[in-house]
Amino acid sequence: MIPASFDYHSPRTLEEAIGLLQSHPDDAKVLSGGQSLLPLLKLRLGSVGHLVDIGRIPDLAYLREEGGFLLIGGCTRESALERSELIRTKYPLLADTAAVIADPLVRNMATVGGNLAHGDPANDHPATMLALRAEIVATGPGGRRVIAIDDFFAGLFATALAPGDILTEIRIPVPPPGSGGAYKKLERKVGDFATAASAVQLTLGPDGAVAKAGIALTNAGPVPVRATDAETYLIGKAPSDATIAEAARLAGAAATPSADRRGAVEYKQEMARILTGRALRRAVERAKGN
């Protein structure tokens, strides 16, 4: 209920923050929204000597399109994503995802960067960013570097971020015309992690066939799962009931969830299949509307 003692730092610049992380290697964590980290510390499932709060560093929260990418500042609150007209109209997969992260209160503090940097495959943004083929910008002692999303999730609570790194930006390619996406999440109650969830981002070509497909699953293994076979299967095919059903079947087969109180392995895999089917249908609807 009460975290173990730690030192708290509130730097005003990125350089100061990185310096603090480097001064305490192996014993410092970045504090962003705190909605994943603080519950962990309160239950003493983890402890840390130093928290480096990046919440007072200016210019880390933003949403804008530039140079063919949607740029999301790492400290952008989930509620800002939810309220953004740009996200709602052009990035429905992101809008769907933000709306089911925890609950509205948590979303007022939680940040997009934190949701990714925490490395929890049960968080919702990891699968969504896989489906969107996002890039992660890490700023650290060596400066800025860009990490492809496929290389970002290393293991349970482990990412490609090095100890001195701060996740400062997420870059998402602006979808071409004919694109649509959707996120479908099954949860026992509002605020729960996903029993299963599927993120889909599609682009349909002028002939109506699938030109690009991103499909990824939340809480289906120690890292978010990209359903590569399902994606590959869909390329060049018209999205019909039959092709959607087969893609969904392939996605379900890619899920490697653990059994827990949310369900048995077989149940979660079946739900991943069903939700992928629903997400595909919704993504196709939205793509046709574009």
Place this chain on the structure above:
Amino acid sequence: MAQHEITLKINGAEKSASVESRLLLVHFLRETLAMTGTHIGCDTTHCGACTVLMDGEPVKSCTVLAVQADGHDVTTVEGLEQGGKLNPIQNGFWQEHGLQCGYCTPGMLMTTSALLERNPDPSEGEIREAISGNLCRCTGYVNIVKSVQHAAAALRQPSPEA
């Protein structure tokens, strides 16, 4: 450092204190400031009984450090009353029986305050979505929704309504 001087506005009044880094905002309010209107209902960031407004936005104060709130504006349920009288939101909950045990109520009131500030005429769906981070074990939410609708209607009136 493990101890910090913080200064924040609580219901418009500036408060300063020396706090441990790990002190949760909810404990700062309840124990350091003896403002026990904000409740603790769970250990797991689920229930929302601890909801306060930070810079006008409802947050779970059990999942915010007091040091994070340094320099910010916090509103608690103690800040709702107007000259010793129930404000329209509190009155709505009174009129429509929006509470039984009252444990979730401060959180419900704060979330409602923020909702009606942002959306003065919410639909039932919007109300239910807005309070979805506040759990109630007593009421089944039906009268809570009615209370919010009552408050919304009262706030939309140009003159004060009992």
